[in-house]
Amino acid sequence: MDSLVTKAGKTGTRSPPATVLRIGVLVDRPDHLENWQLRIIDRILEDSRFCLASILVSPAPADRGKASKLLQLAFRLERSTLGRQPSYHPKHFSLADLPFEPVHSRVSGGSGQKLDLVLCLSDGGLNEPAIADLRFGEWHFSFSRHASAGADWFGYAGVIERSPVTEMHIEVRRDGAATDCILATAAFNTKFSAVRNGDFIKERAVTLLMRELRCLADTGGMELASPRPERKAAPSPPTGRQLARYAATLSRNLFARAVEAVQAKLGKDAAAWALYVGEGQPQDFDPRTAVPVTALGDEIRADPFLVEHEGQTYVFYEALEPGQTKAHIAVGRLIGNTLERLGIALKCDHHLSFPFVFRHDGQLFMMPETNQARRLEIWRCTEFPLRWELHSTALEGLSSADSTLTLFRDRWWLFTNISDFHAYEDHCSELHLFEVDGPDLKRVVPHRHNPVVIGSSVARNGGRPFExxxxxxxxxxxxxxxxxxxxxxxxxxEQLDLETYRERCLRTIEPDFTPGLMACHHLDAAAGRYIIDVLPGQLPGSPR
Structure with missing residues (x-):
């Protein structure tokens, strides 16, 4: 399977890099900018590659779809209960000091110089003479047309239709083009609530946009995908019947979450991950051959990593005992399909998971997930397998998760999932890449176009990289x-260096290889065997 392709680093026709990219921002409600809009303006102002040259105000389009009173009521109710988030406070500007100006037939920055591009942060747009003056056109978001003054309905369709993911993209209008072209696309796990679904994607859209702007500033060129279908009328808001379907779906989702919360309070964790093993290599194993790992005790086991040591195979894994909320790293010896628990390998004041264990220069290291500590940690084994000491740290202050380190063609690469967020912390949507000097982490160089992968279907690491x-x-x-x-x-x-990253999906493993599974999210292999973790359960909405 190679239908899913992700890439970072544009290679299209390039002109000499501009020293500063002159950007205009277009809004239609200057007195009520949303968090994601404020973050975009803030990010532009903090980056020396950009000049925020103009903030334009355009009236809302007359043909914008109008939300019914029922939708407006439902939206306000959900916003006040499930969609509340803290206000974003800009670091680099005051809203009252922004130089708003009305849109004219032609646009320019404050000094009269032409703009390079205009970011439309609403459904408004420029006329053709104004677009003709823009070197890189007018950029807008696919979700911007799903709104009116009383409601925003972008997040509803994915929940109503039970879509696996909700997709958004950045589109570009250029002079002389009959249709818009797609600049970048990303898809995100559909949330249980329409308002949260929309808000989450808007927050992720900030990261996607800023990556594309940085790439444009650094390379001086864009690579546009094939044109999208010609713009039609604004997408219609959900009907009364669709809202009734949505209300039923939301009620089921809320009930399921309430049950999970009660179970957690009673010490019965609903997410009871377990381990399966089988024979094979990671590139072509058959998950249908996997069998459950037999182990004593009722701890929850996830994120397994295999280690060969003195002719035996060991499993380091995230362990969570019933009633606990903070996991530790445990280790056991794998004998056939049985796990002989040896004890706790690592325990800290913060939650630990994803114990990525690797060898270098005859020593054994572990890089567990420590995002609650807001730094990356590497531990060195001093007495196998239960004694470890802190060896190095990096990425101080960042929320990184599921990190891996690999030596490939004489260069060390750190793959990690960092959450760039305001209201919705999420480690499933961004893959960041760094070149490092090895386990010492004294030299950490970020990729030019981080995050190199954006989207919940592909970004988060699911185990050890392998050659x-x-x-x-x-x-x-x-x-x-x-x-x-x-x-x-x-x-x-397919390509790995500090300028370009490109990968493609060869195969997908879904939780259908054994009856009664809902998820499988981690893989490792050693000594001709593979190990995965699985979550028993049932896909929401599937027949019972």
Whole structure:
């Protein structure tokens, strides 16, 4: 399967890089900018590659779809209960000091110089003479047309239709083009609530937009996808019948979440991950051959990594005992399909998971997930397998998760999932890449176009990178259907350097290889065997 392709680093026709990209921003409600709009303006102002040259105000289009009173009421109710989020406070400007100006037939920055592009942060747009003056056209978001003054209905369709993911893209209008072209696309796990679904994607859209702007400033060129269908009338808001379907779906979702909360309070964790093992290699194993790992005790086991040591195979894994909320790293010896628990390998004041264990220069290291500590940590084994000491740290202050380190063609690469967020912390949507000096982490150089992958279906690491036939592969999670860790991908990395990153999906593993599974989100292999973790359950909305 190679239908799913992700890439970072544009290679289209390039002109000499501009020293500063002159940007205009177009809004239609200057007195009521949303959090995501404020963040975009703030990010532009903090980056020396950009000049916020003009803030334009355009009236809302007359043909914009009008929300019914029922939709407006439902939207306000959900916004006040499920969609509340803290206000964003800009660091680099005051809203009262922004120089708003009305749109004219031609636009320019404050000094009269032409703009390079205009970002439309609403459904408004420029006329053709104004677009003709823009070197890189007018950029707008696909979700901007799903709104009126009383409601925003972008997030409803994905929940009503039970879509595995909700897609958004950035479109570009250019002079002389009959249709809009797509600049960038990303898809995100559909949330249980329409308002949260829309808000979450708008927050992620900030990251996607800023990556594309940085790429444009650095390279001086854009690579546009094939034109999208010609713009039609604004998408219609949901009908009364669709809202009734949505209300029923939301009620079921809320009830399920309430049950999970009660179970957690009673010490009965609903997410009871377990381990399966089988014979095979990560690039071509058959998950139908996997069998449950037999182990004593009722702890929850996830994120397994295999280690060969003195002729035996060991499993390091995230362990969570019933009633606990903070996991630790445990280790056991794998004998056949039985796990002989040896004890706790690592325990900290913060939650630990994803114990990525690797060897270098005859030593054994572990890089567990420590995002609650807001830094990356590497531990060195001093007495196998239960004694470890802190060896190095990096990415101080950042919320990184599921990090892996790999030596490929004499260069060390750090793959990590960092959450760039205001209201919705999420480690499933952004893959960041760094070149490092190895386990010491004294040299950490970010990729030019971080995050190199954006989208919940492909971004999050799902296990140890592995080499095969001279190529590097990355297991990744497939977060869809509203489920964390629904499935797995095997991604082939086609180009890897500090300028460009490109990968493609070779195969997908869904939780259908054994009856009664809802998710499988992690893979590792050693000594001719593979190990995965699975979550028993049922896909929401599936027949019972």
């Amino acid at each position: 095969h036939a001279g190529k590097l592969f990355r297991p990744s999670q497939r977060n869809e259907h509203g489920i964390y860790g629904y499935g797995l991908n095997i991604m082939e990395i």
